[in-house]
Amino acid sequence: MLFHDYFSEWVDLYKEGAVRPVTLNKYKMTLKRLTEIAPKLKLADLDKRTYQNLINEYAKTHEKQTVQDWHTQLKSAVLDAIDEGLLKVDPTRKVVIKGKDPTPKKQKFLSVSELQNLINALDFSSKWDILIFLIAKTGLRFSEALGLTPNDFDFENNIIHINKAWNYKCADGGFVETKNKSSKRTILIDENASKKLQELVVKATNPDIPIFVEGRIFNSIVNLRLETLCNKARIPVISIHGLRHTHASILLHSEISIASIARRLGHANTTTTQETYLHIIKELEAKDNKKIADALCNF
Numbered sequence: 578m579l580f581h582d583y584f585s586e587w588v589d590l591y592k593e594g595a596v597r598p599v600t601l602n603k604y605k606m607t608l609k610r611l612t613e614i615a616p617k618l619k620l621a622d623l624d625k626r627t628y629q630n631l632i633n634e635y636a637k638t639h640e641k642q643t644v645q646d647w648h649t650q651l652k653s654a655v656l657d658a659i660d661e662g663l664l665k666v667d668p669t670r671k672v673v674i675k676g677k678d679p680t681p682k683k684q685k686f687l688s689v690s691e692l693q694n695l696i697n698a699l700d701f702s703s704k705w706d707i708l709i710f711l712i713a714k715t716g717l718r719f720s721e722a723l724g725l726t727p728n729d730f731d732f733e734n735n736i737i738h739i740n741k742a743w744n745y746k747c748a749d750g751g752f753v754e755t756k757n758k759s760s761k762r763t764i765l766i767d768e769n770a771s772k773k774l775q776e777l778v779v780k781a782t783n784p785d786i787p788i789f790v791e792g793r794i795f796n797s798i799v800n801l802r803l804e805t806l807c808n809k810a811r812i813p814v815i816s817i818h819g820l821r822h823t824h825a826s827i828l829l830h831s832e833i834s835i836a837s838i839a840r841r842l843g844h845a846n847t848t849t850t851q852e853t854y855l856h857i858i859k860e861l862e863a864k865d866n867k868k869i870a871d872a873l874c875n876f
Contacts (some may be wrong), residue, residue, distance in 0.1 A: 578620045578621075578663075579616075579617070579618065579619055579620065580611065580618045580619065580620045580623055581608060581611045581612040581615065581616070581618070581662075583620045583654065583658060584585040584607075584608055584611055584651070584654050585608055587624070587657060587658075588601075588604045588605065588608060588654075589652040590636070591657070592604050595718070597754075598744070598747075598753070599746065601771075602746075603650070603735075604650055606813075607647055607650045607651065609819075610635060610647070611631075611651070613629060613630055614634050614812060615634075618631070620658060620663060620664070621663075623664060623668045624657070624668050625668050625670070625671075625672075627668070628655075628668040628669055628671065628672060629672055631651075632644060632647075632648055632672055632673070632674065632675065633675060635647055636674070636675035636676045636677070637677075638677070639676055639677065640676050640677050640678070640679045640680070641674060641675065641676030641677070641679070642676070642679070642780065644674050644675065644676040645674050645676075648669070648672060648674060651669070652669045655667065655669050656669075684813040684814070684815050684819065685815065685819050685822045686815065686819055686822040686823040686825075686826045687812060687813065687815060687819070687820075687823045689827055689830075691810075691812040691813065691855070692713060692823055692827070692837045694810040694811070694812050695709075695713070695806060695807065695810050695812060696710065696713065697810065698806050698809045698810040699806065701773060701776070703800045704777070704789060704791075705799055706802070706806070707720055707773065707774070707777050707789075708723075708789050708799065708801065709799070709802070709803055709806065709817070709820065710773060711770075711774060712817060712820045712821060712824075713765070713820045713823065713824060714766060714770040714824070715737065715764055715766060715770075715824065715841075716820075716821045716822065716824030716825055716828075716841060716842050717739065717815050717821070718742070718756065718760075718818075718843070719745070719796050719799070719818065720742035720743050720744070720745060720753075721739050721742050721755065721760070721843070722789065722792060723742070723743035723745055723789050723790055724739075724742040724743040724752060724753075724787060725737070725739075725786060725787060725788060725789070726781075726784060726785050726786060726787055726788065727778050727781045727783075727784040727785075727788060728784045728785060730731075730774065730775070730778050730779075732771050732774075732775045733764050735765060735767070735768060735770075735771045736763050736764065736765055736766065737763070737764055737766060738763050739754065739755065739760065739761060739762050739763070739764065739843065740755070740761050741754065741755060742754070742755050742756070743787055743790060743794070745793075745795070745796065748793060750790065750793070750794070753796075755843065756843065757843070757845045758845075759839075759840070759843055759844060759845045759846075760843035761843075762840060762843055764841055770817065788814060796817055799814050799817050800817050801821075803815070803816070803817055811869045815838075822853075822854075824842075825838055825842060825850070825853075825854055826854065826857050828841070829854060829857045829858065830857070830861070830862060832861075835850055835851060835858075836869075838850055
């Protein structure tokens with residue numbers, strides 16, 4: 578059996594229907610590249626040398642973290658092949674992960690003053706600008722924001738119900754489940770945000786249709802608009818997902834508890850929040866240590 582045929586069957590058997598569509602697509606992309614790089618590699622011929630050559634070939638055109646992710650998916654299938662008795666030893670053991678130097682990344686989040694400058698630059702007659710405002714004020718994922726309908730807003734109590742997302746990566750779109758069960762949540766918004774959003778929502782003619790979706794939606798279009806706004810406000814350019822990080826970092830610096838932030842962001846557990854924002858948490862811990870030292874001096 579060819580290695581890519583085994584991997585294809587493995588994906589169908591263990592991943593189809595068990596993982597989210599976006600994750601399944603990643604496995605299928607792994608299969609596509611595997612087939613391109615090693616079209617004739619047999620599973621029985623897979624050893625440490627051939628597997629390292631496979632990784633090295635993929636690493637020629639990809640960054641190290643991407644290579645690591647590719648290897649992780651392949652390794653999962655290889656370990657099952659060992660369990661099935663199709664391979665005697667683990668060819669992935671002690672593999673060396675290589676890759677191109679990472680490209681410069683956009684800044685992940687803005688400071689409070691930078692965010693305020695961004696909001697001041699928004700044009701609230703533009704639906705994209707209102708979407709950017711919404712994500713900055715709520716920390717919603719892009720797909721969650723797109724999935725919002727007029728029925729999801731309770732302006733009397735200044736809350737938004739997140740119970741679905743929009744499949745913007747698919748040409749046909751459509752509602753999909755949230756990333757996890759914890760992502761179904763109700764979040765509070767401030768009165769100013771509530772008033773701004775209400776101006777848009779009241780114009781909607783159908784309470785069950787997403788308010789931000791008109792035809793095919795690409796996050797690149799919104800990111801391009803956000804880049805224009807960042808340049809206008811003379812602040813670092815961030816991505817639409819960076820607004821989610823900005824929201825979380827501002828809450829952390831405001832000394833909101835990790836548990837509350839995790840619930841607001843729709844994280845499955847606080848560990849995800851802690852790992853994502855570890856650098857900010859360490860910074861805050863340093864400040865806390867000074868407070869503790871000062872407090873101990875008082876008795």
